[in-house]
Amino acid sequence: MELIERYLYQVGRYLPLKQREDILTELRSYILDALDVSEGVEADEAQVVALLKQMGPPQKAAASYHSGMNYLIGPELFPLFRLVVSIVLIVVLGALILAMAVGAIFDSGSLSLSTPQGILETLAGLWNALISAFGMTVFVFAVLQYFGVHMQEEEKWDPRQLPPITQEGEQVSRAGTAVEIAVNVLLLVLLGIFVDKGGVLAHMNGVAITDEVIQTYAPLIGLVLVVSLLFYAYVSRQARWSPPMRFIKVLVSLLSIATLYALIQGHVAWLNAHGGSSFLTTLESLELLPQNAIAITQNVTMQGFRLGFTIALVVEGIETVVEVVRLVQYKLTPSGGVPYTQVEG
Amino acid sequence: MNKELESSITSWREKFAQELRRGVLVLAVLSQLGEAQYGYDLMRILGEQGLQVEQGTLYPLLRRLEEEGLLESEWRIEGARPRRYYRISKRGKEVLELLLADWRALALAMEKLIK
Numbered sequence: 001m002e003l004i005e006r007y008l009y010q011v012g013r014y015l016p017l018k019q020r021e022d023i024l025t026e027l028r029s030y031i032l033d034a035l036d037v038s039e040g041v042e043a044d045e046a047q048v049v050a051l052l053k054q055m056g057p058p059q060k061a062a063a064s065y066h067s068g069m070n071y072l073i074g075p076e077l078f079p080l081f082r083l084v085v086s087i088v089l090i091v092v093l094g095a096l097i098l099a100m101a102v103g104a105i106f107d108s109g110s111l112s113l114s115t116p117q118g119i120l121e122t123l124a125g126l127w128n129a130l131i132s133a134f135g136m137t138v139f140v141f142a143v144l145q146y147f148g149v150h151m152q153e154e155e156k157w158d159p160r161q162l163p164p165i166t167q168e169g170e171q172v173s174r175a176g177t178a179v180e181i182a183v184n185v186l187l188l189v190l191l192g193i194f195v196d197k198g199g200v201l202a203h204m205n206g207v208a209i210t211d212e213v214i215q216t217y218a219p220l221i222g223l224v225l226v227v228s229l230l231f232y233a234y235v236s237r238q239a240r241w242s243p244p245m246r247f248i249k250v251l252v253s254l255l256s257i258a259t260l261y262a263l264i265q266g267h268v269a270w271l272n273a274h275g276g277s278s279f280l281t282t283l284e285s286l287e288l289l290p291q292n293a294i295a296i297t298q299n300v301t302m303q304g305f306r307l308g309f310t311i312a313l314v315v316e317g318i319e320t321v322v323e324v325v326r327l328v329q330y331k332l333t334p335s336g337g338v339p340y341t342q343v344e345g
Numbered sequence: 346m347n348k349e350l351e352s353s354i355t356s357w358r359e360k361f362a363q364e365l366r367r368g369v370l371v372l373a374v375l376s377q378l379g380e381a382q383y384g385y386d387l388m389r390i391l392g393e394q395g396l397q398v399e400q401g402t403l404y405p406l407l408r409r410l411e412e413e414g415l416l417e418s419e420w421r422i423e424g425a426r427p428r429r430y431y432r433i434s435k436r437g438k439e440v441l442e443l444l445l446a447d448w449r450a451l452a453l454a455m456e457k458l459i460k
Contacts, residue, residue: 023408025420026384026429030400033385033428055400064401065408 001042004031007052014062023065031055073141077149081141085134090175091182092133096126170241177236184229191222201301207294209301213266217259224259228252246327253320260313267306274299370398370406372448375441378416381432407431415440 008024015023034051035043055061073081194201199215200208214221231252235245274295373396377387384404391398410416415437420427433441 025427026404029383029426029428030385030404032426033383034400061401065405 001048003045003048003052004028007055007058010058011062014059015065019065027061071145073138074145077141077145081137084141085137086175087178088133088137089130090178092129093126094179094182095186096129172235172238172240174236177232180232181229181236184225184232188222188225188229191218191225194218204294204297209294209298211302211305213263213270213302214305217263217266220259220262224252224255227255243327246323250320250323250327253316253323257313257316257320260309260316263309264306264313267302267309271299271302271306274302366396366398369396369448370402371410372441372444374403374406374410375415375433375437375444378431378433378437381419381430383421383428383430387431410437 008028011027012020012024031051035047194211194214195218199210199212201211202209231248235249238245373391374387377390382390384400384407387407388398388400388403391403407416407418411418411431415434416431417434418429418431420429422428
C-alpha cells in the first residue's frame, strides 16, 4: 500500500545503506503482520494510519536501529571534557584580553579600540577565538569518544595517595589558580617576545619606540614570573590553603611588589631625564610640534607603563595586606584555625 | 495527594518499570527462541505472558543479538509474505544458561531483601 511504502522510504533515509533493504523488508513484514490482512486485501486506511502513528515518526523509528554510536561525547568522558573546556576558555579569554590591552598600549598606528567599529571588530574577534577554542575541544573529545579512549584512572587509583585533610583553611579556588597560572604564562610569553625584539614596542616613522627600563629589568621580571608560576602550580595541586602556603604567597607577593617598585622608580627616573614625568611637564619641555612627535610618543608610552605598574603595585599591595591579616587571624584564634567545613569566598 | 507529587510519582514509576523491562528483555527473548519464531509472533507471545514490548524495541534488539552471535536468522517466504525467523544459536544457548543463573541469584537476593 502506498502509505506504507511512503513511510518505509522515509525511514530508509535515516538508515545506514548497508542494512537498509534488510531492515525495511523486516519492517514491512511487521506492518503487514500487525494489520493482519490476508493476501490481496487492502487494509483500511484508518488502521494503517493508526499503526504507523504508533510506530512513530520515520526518523525516530530509524533511530532505534542505531544504538551503537549515540554519543558525541559520552558520559565517561564528559566530566573531563567540562573541566578542559572551562580551562581552555579561561586561558583564551585571558590571552585575548591581554592582547587587547597590549594592542591598545602599543598600537601607535590604528587605535582599534577608539571607534565603535573598532570595538565591534575586537569583540567579534574575541567571540571567534572563544568559539574556535570550544569547537576544537569538542572535536578532540569527539575523536576520543569515537575511538573509545576513556579515562583509565579507576584501575590504578590508590587511596593511600590521596592528600591528607588539613583541618583548617579555605578551599583553593581552581578557577582562580588557573587564571593566575595563565596570566603568568602570558606575561612570560610577552616578556620573551619583548626581549626578543630588543625591547622594541613599535615603530613610528622608522624610529623605534622602546622601553629601556623593562628591558633592563627583564631578567628580574622573568624570575618573579617564574617563581609565581611555580608557586601557583604547586597551589593547584592542593585542596586547601594552609598557613605555610599563605606565608609563601605573601613572600611571592612581596617579591612582585619590590620588582614593581623598582620598575616604577626606573620609569620615573627615565621620565625626569627625558622631558618630565607628567603629561603637562612633558608638553612644557617638548612643544607640541610635528618634529617632536616621536619623542612625545616615547614619553607618553613610558608614562603609560609607569601608570600600569603603579596600579599593579596598588592591587598587589592590597592583596598582600589581606593575606597578612588572614595569617595574623589564624595565629590569634584559640583553636588554631577555622574548621574545614567553612568555606570562604 | 497534590497533583505535582502524583505526577512525579507516576513518572518515577514509569522510569523504574521501563528500566526493569529493559533489564530482563534479553533474557526473555533468548528463553523463547529455542524454536524459530518471527518478530511479530514473539511480540505476541511475550505480551500474552505479561511482558509488553514495542516493535521499535524488539526488532532492533533481535538484530543486535544476531549481530553478536546469540541468534541465527533466516528468511522464509510464507505465501507472498517473507518473514524473518530467529532462533537461538549455540553460543546463545551457553549465554542463556549463564543469564538464567544470574537471574535466579538476583531474584533470590531480592526475595531475601524484601521479606
